[in-house]
Amino acid sequence: MTTVRPPAALAEPVERVGRGWTVALSLANGAIWVGWFGPLQILLASQARDFAPGSGMSKETVLAWVTGAGAVVSLVANPFFGALSDRTTSRRGRRTPWIVAGTAGGALSLLLLARAGGVWSMAAGWCLVQLTLNAAFAAVTAAVPDRVPRRQRGAVGGWLGAAQILGVVGGTGLATAAGGIGAGYAACAVCTVAGVLPYVLRHPDLRLAAKDRPAWSWRAFVAGFWLSPRRLPDLGWAWLTRFLINLSNSLVLLYLLFYLRDRLHYHDPGQGVLILTAVNSLTLTATVVAGGVWSDRVGRRKPFVVWSGVLMAVATAALAGWQTWPGAIVASALLGVGFGVFTSVDFALMTDVLPAALDRGKDLGVINVANALPQVAAPALAAPIVTYLGGYRALYLVAAVIGLAGAVLVGRIRGVE
Numbered sequence: 001m002t003t004v005r006p007p008a009a010l011a012e013p014v015e016r017v018g019r020g021w022t023v024a025l026s027l028a029n030g031a032i033w034v035g036w037f038g039p040l041q042i043l044l045a046s047q048a049r050d051f052a053p054g055s056g057m058s059k060e061t062v063l064a065w066v067t068g069a070g071a072v073v074s075l076v077a078n079p080f081f082g083a084l085s086d087r088t089t090s091r092r093g094r095r096t097p098w099i100v101a102g103t104a105g106g107a108l109s110l111l112l113l114a115r116a117g118g119v120w121s122m123a124a125g126w127c128l129v130q131l132t133l134n135a136a137f138a139a140v141t142a143a144v145p146d147r148v149p150r151r152q153r154g155a156v157g158g159w160l161g162a163a164q165i166l167g168v169v170g171g172t173g174l175a176t177a178a179g180g181i182g183a184g185y186a187a188c189a190v191c192t193v194a195g196v197l198p199y200v201l202r203h204p205d206l207r208l209a210a211k212d213r214p215a216w217s218w219r220a221f222v223a224g225f226w227l228s229p230r231r232l233p234d235l236g237w238a239w240l241t242r243f244l245i246n247l248s249n250s251l252v253l254l255y256l257l258f259y260l261r262d263r264l265h266y267h268d269p270g271q272g273v274l275i276l277t278a279v280n281s282l283t284l285t286a287t288v289v290a291g292g293v294w295s296d297r298v299g300r301r302k303p304f305v306v307w308s309g310v311l312m313a314v315a316t317a318a319l320a321g322w323q324t325w326p327g328a329i330v331a332s333a334l335l336g337v338g339f340g341v342f343t344s345v346d347f348a349l350m351t352d353v354l355p356a357a358l359d360r361g362k363d364l365g366v367i368n369v370a371n372a373l374p375q376v377a378a379p380a381l382a383a384p385i386v387t388y389l390g391g392y393r394a395l396y397l398v399a400a401v402i403g404l405a406g407a408v409l410v411g412r413i414r415g416v417e
Contacts, residue, residue, distance in 0.1 A: 153347070
């Protein structure tokens with residue numbers, strides 16, 4: 001009996017990827033995060049401050065509306081472009097055309113955003129940035145299950161996570177050092193394009209033949225975005241655990257400035273946030289690659305995700321029970337350790353439970369919604385807790401319970417060890 005082998009683009013990868021491929025993909029990933037976080041950390045806030053007087057809104061409200069609109073676009077764009085890349089039969093492969101188009105579109109959108117003349121054009125520009133860079137990000141993410149064997153995905157996920165952190169720091173640094181809004185956007189646009197070029201120029205993508213692509217149907221295309229928890233329970237539980245742990249982390253970060261000012265009475269809350277962010281980034285960077293490599297070596301994922309979630313819940317509870325500046329530093333360090341391990345190993349876990357090679361980009365896009373949705377849900381949940389239900393102590397206790405629930409529910413995933 002003859003065994004029919006699937007085409008290379010749809011086969012489960014077995015050959016380990018080299019260091020050059022990992023570095024190039026990580027660099028592309030970090031460059032995309034530069035394009036996101038230079039605006040998010042510095043430039044959008046500066047524009048909101050400039051446009052608020054003529055809009056009838058406070059600068060905080062302007063920034064909230066603009067970033068909220070962008071988050072909604074991100075929720076839709078990531079799985080949509082992931083699905084389109086799954087069906088692409090270009091001679092350059094399934095993912096590379098979308099990385100190129102998304103990066104080029106993102107750079108142009110950043111330059112357009114720099115020329116915004118008011119709140120509405122600012123919001124439109126930021127939505128364009130989210131739309132285009134999510135096209136590139138969806139394709140970069142899907143390249144991992146396309147090319148990386150299961151026993152190497154923890155390490156690769158760790159390097160992608162480290163690049164993400166450097167992208168956040170680099171984007172913030174570029175936007176600050178450029179010396180102005182227009183120059184900041186231009187610097188982020190150039191860095192985003194330059195960071196993606198080594199991957200698209202040096203590493204050919206796997207091609208999908210037209211005969212291997214399923215027949216087109218709008219109904220099937222739209223229906224594919226619903227991943228039934230009953231039919232795909234492992235994917236459903238994996239999505240829920242990622243959502244809960246990311247929601248817990250978002251609740252911690254959202255009002256950190258106000259927590260330092262109003263609860264700890266720290267003398268310079270802005271400086272305090274910078275110090276806590278630096279501590280968190282250092283411990284996160286120290287564990288994000290090591291956690292993924294360790295997971296690959298022992299061949300297990302769930303224990304790492306469970307205990308990283310538990311550690312984050314303990315650190316979050318410390319913010320509620322140990323409300324001092326030293327307590328905040330310890331909590332930030334522990335959150336970085338936990339989230340570093342979680343970032344790399346949970347990514348590998350997600351790729352392990354993908355149901356079909358033909359839909360890797362779309363399915364990962366749906367999973368990535370669990371990263372973006374907490375940014376929308378956290379403000380809606382946090383505001384009434386802080387205002388009416390007990391303040392910051394209650395907020396961080398709720399966040400700890402949510403994170404602990406995410407860690408416990410990892411045990412419901414049956415398809416991996």
